[in-house]
Amino acid sequence: MSAESKLMTMQEAIERHVRSGSTVLLGAELEQMIPFAAGHELIRQGRRDLTLIGPISDILFDQLIGAGCVSRVMAAWVGNASAGLGYCFRRAVESGIPRPIDVVDYSNLTMALALHAAALGVPFLPTYATLGSDLLKKNGNLREFRSPVSEEKLVAVRSLRPDIAILQVQRADAFGNAHKWGSLGVAVDGARAARKVIVVTEEIVEPSVIASDPNRTLIPGFLVAAVVNEPWGAHPSPVQGYYGRDHAFFAEYHEQTRKLGDFEGWLARWILEVPGRREYMKRLGPSRIERLSVREHAFSRPADFGY
Amino acid sequence: MSAESKLMTMQEAIERHVRSGSTVLLGAELEQMIPFAAGHELIRQGRRDLTLIGPISDILFDQLIGAGCVSRVMAAWVGNASAGLGYCFRRAVESGIPRPIDVVDYSNLTMALALHAAALGVPFLPTYATLGSDLLKKNGNLREFRSPVSEEKLVAVRSLRPDIAILQVQRADAFGNAHKWGSLGVAVDGARAARKVIVVTEEIVEPSVIASDPNRTLIPGFLVAAVVNEPWGAHPSPVQGYYGRDHAFFAEYHEQTRKLGDFEGWLARWILEVPGRREYMKRLGPSRIERLSVREHAFSRPADFGY
């Protein structure tokens, strides 16, 4: 192949491609495939003033906020999907601890449309969603206008172009062409909306594997700046076909981060004292890993691309 | 399963679901998977005053126009993709033969956006495409306006909701849940934009085959009114993994339809005298079928949906 390999470690990828002050799309797939390993590396490398973008975000946003990396959140929902609130988020918004953050509230649809607008290369997209809501009143990126074709009221959702999208996938080649399946959420648009993409993959495969099923290629390599081979990089969130959701981990996080001091202990234990994903997996322990591993495979029926 | 089978013959599907005067989306996948068998049945059943919708359409539009079924075409391109002009189209537009037709000229992107708008449930979508062109001046469904968020000039593409979309797929279950791969074009939006969908499938499979790969389900069954199992239903256009493109057939059509009388002969030979696809395939002959059949399979690498 004439293209150059984009393979690098998570440490390198974050070092090279994410600066303090960047806008970062994370958790585009909702409750699946959240790039926790990448988020933890952002924390370890001490990024500051990040703007986080994502639909529901789950506890990765909460951790980044608690670690002081974030000055702004643009999201539809920030919390813990199975356990409820995110305490760090609440502390930051209500009390400015560890630092104040600005929250720009979207709904899921308006967040999806903001990224879709950027992916389509237009300044906005129209919707009826949020009419009559306080999201429309408070979020400056949502603006009521009259339809030019029907005189109806509509909301213009301004396009949102993240500096970087960090997207977890099942398999990719070294050039960033990536297969992704299961929960898609806003990931396809996210990859195209962003100025740069970091692909975090469970497996590196030959380009011929990707080319065997071009309809499953949801991220073309020319959009990708870095490819990180990081198995279990999404734990405690699940990756379809690779590992399940560690529900208990989310519950424990909820219990162990209620108070600021407790969160700091959690942060040290699971992120700061851990150099990388390998060590993290050791802390998780083999029996937990075993419990989350795929028990029963369910392979897709092949599609024939022959002629 | 508690759902009811939607399986029927092509004759029944067209009889029940396409009336004269309907707007019909055909050829959503561009040069692949054009539902010729369905178009031929429309001709045999003598539908009139159809509005045809499609991006490039290839020679199926030309045939329907030549057979007098059409009063309006909304498309980006009408002709013969590998051989050039469509003579019936030209005769109808220039001389009203066999009857005058109204042409609403789109570009591919504005056609895609018109269907996408309908699929998203909004009255229009914005684009920069067609600014400065005569398409914008002549097509009433394209309207210049000022962006509500940026003061730029934009074109509002009005949503387009076909009464029926006829979509060719590789495999579907009896309830209309369909796997589709290869060339997608505007088919995904087309299925959602239309009020009703007829799925024409190369194979009927068990629901478990569809459910084995939900990312490949591009048409969910609840949108589907009829499922027609019609192998080779797209000939002379190709279906990835099933048969190739019959380039010679397109060239022959070009040669054999230059003059009105020649077209009438072609129409009788390939459509009017042929009761259905089985007879059509007989006329095609075994050696031609053999030549178009898949010579070398190329199966996609499976994706694991297990957990």
Place this chain on the structure above:
Amino acid sequence: MNARQRPPAEFAGRSSCRALWEMTLPVALYSPGELMVTAAAREIADGELVFVGMRLPMLAFLVARRTHAPRSIALYENGTIRQTPSTEMLYTMGDPANLCGATQCGQMLDVMGLLQQGRVDVGFLGAAELDRFGNLNTTWGRRDGELRRLPGSGGACDIACLARRTVVLLVHDRSRLCERVDYVTSPGYGTGNGWRRAQGLPEGSGPSAVITTLGVLRFGSDGEAYLASLHPGVSVEQVLANTGWTLRVADELVETIPPSGQELAVIREFDPHHFWTRSDER
């Protein structure tokens, strides 16, 4: 088995609860959460497209699908469309069990498009606060007079704006059912009759039922909520005392029909540890 009692951990797992399916349990033994799930399930008619969301409504859909609405179809915001029930309890819509064997896994906009087209019959929502006109707040809650930041809309605002009907589930107390919400995350009938159309929201859309821990509220043509059904053992006075405005009461007030044995069996098959139905506040 007492529904309030948690079954032993050994009793959990993918198929070990299948036996329950066949059992006919005594109807009286159910938790408030189970009653709410059942009442929510009954808001789904057969063949309907349902925007499911998280938590109790995930169970409600399963109950409906397995009892009176076998042709109903579930849509999830992650892009998933599902016709068959998943094979195990779900903690989130993104659990692998919810995607494996799904009818379609698409993008968020694929399902949101169906919602905005008006094809979705009913959407389910939770809420921290609900007011007299069915407006919901999940962004800024008030506790002890102080504003507390809540997680936000997720897809709730979209569903409230665009589904034909919405069904709300929440705990019934004065702080949650209030005269006027502090922040309209998800619009109901706004300030009453005609308000939704004036905002530009789709005709005929809006909240249809509010299922609380005490009863079921519905809405008059003026957009104001009224008490339509009381849960067994609950009095009108109790409801009024726990509602932050003077709630109207239906002339023909009925009693909420308790879960049947079959309904309870489904709930317990999918929530064997009462993760969702133990309390009603998750």
Place this chain on the structure above:
Amino acid sequence: MNARQRPPAEFAGRSSCRALWEMTLPVALYSPGELMVTAAAREIADGELVFVGMRLPMLAFLVARRTHAPRSIALYENGTIRQTPSTEMLYTMGDPANLCGATQCGQMLDVMGLLQQGRVDVGFLGAAELDRFGNLNTTWGRRDGELRRLPGSGGACDIACLARRTVVLLVHDRSRLCERVDYVTSPGYGTGNGWRRAQGLPEGSGPSAVITTLGVLRFGSDGEAYLASLHPGVSVEQVLANTGWTLRVADELVETIPPSGQELAVIREFDPHHFWTRSDER
């Protein structure tokens, strides 16, 4: 082998022409179509995203990809993105050989979105008519004074509006290169300098080169076309006589470099029967 001679049918097929790849053919033996394909290929720089379209440009991309631009990437309107050349001649972008082994097969909007984002470096267009300012007409042609209906835009208008550069291929005669097109299917520089920005088209976009059967035209900063390169054996007078307006000529007029043996080998590998390059009018 004389390029104008059709090779025998037995010589066709998926890989039988591979041997040509290694051959160095005498440079003089090429058809006008082959020269145009080569000139078009040279408009592609390495690493660029190319909106390919149909007919001659399909071959031009293959030539570029296999010679000087091995990292260029092809986008097709049916949603296909392809990094490796297909294994056989293509009659249309939707031929199974173009999809099998592609990098991505998505929807039309996936590739059109990249175009509208401004990520596409160069797009190729054919035309029935082109005027002084590079405006194209493929909707209503004029033959013998009569308007004739042509197939229409396809994606041409979109590419002309949104690609950073566009490269046009057409036959050079007075009826095709005309003062002003009857119908602007695909806007070039409109009426000249500043017109595109005034219309709202993206900054810096517009036609970059016109490759005809006689030479190559480029555009001045005022948006007007000028003759930049003459094909071997063609005179300036011949070009002017076949152009429907008074065409400006570059001070430093050059001669179009003929196809190399390697370039011809690629063309003949993928178009063994000269289906596309036999005439130049397809």
